[in-house]
Amino acid sequence: MIRQLSIRTNSQTEFIDITGKIQEIVGSSQISEGICCIYVPHTTAGITINENADPDVVKDIIKELNKIVPLTDSYLHREGNSAAHIKAGLMGTSLHVIVDQGRLLLGTWQGIYFCEFDGPRNRKVVVKMIEG
Template identity: 40%
Template sequence: MLYHYQIETNEHDVVALTDQVKDSVEKSGVKSGLCVVYTPHTTAGLTVTSFWDPKGFEDIQDEIRRLVPTRIDFKHQHDTPQDAAGHVKSSLIGISLTFIIEDGTLLVGHSQGVYFLEFDGPRKREYYVKILSDGMER
């Protein structure tokens, strides 16, 4: 099963996807398998992190901006310097995540959440959740 979602982001936004991903798993009826979360964007990323402290989201974006600052000397200047930096950030962070489904539940730690990271924005974005059964339904 494939589920498609659309979101609107702000500049350097962090958007929680956990509830929609868990709902997709539940709707699928799959008891055992894999869940892949994917975004088809080159200036965004997906990550898993703790949801306990919202300031942690700021830390993540701050550190990513520190590691890959927006600068005018990128060779790629298709759009803006921020866009060029976004491509590098997306390549480093990644655009997909894979999770185990067991007993019809997405296996994530008690403080883990799934998040969309915007490296450009504001933008209209999309992401997909693909549920794969391993055929070991109980």
């Protein structure tokens, strides 16, 4: 089963907690045990698992990514979004989460974040459930 989420981002750089939406897909799949594969088909956006209890963690991650990869830095890419490409590469484009008893097997403080680095845009997240 493959499902697709549509996400509208509102800022140039933004982390959106999509854990609940992914869990809805897992629940509707009626797969009790398996793997949930989550894929972002974009070159300037990514995905990550991190703490979702304190919103300051996301703010800190964005702040530090902006230090490591500044928006402007004599990049050669003519589109002007090289920083977004680099940050997306650092985050990665896919995750695999174990599903147990119809639930994502995440740690107590973990959430799944869609990471926008070239927004605002309309984005997609592809989710595939694998039973097993």
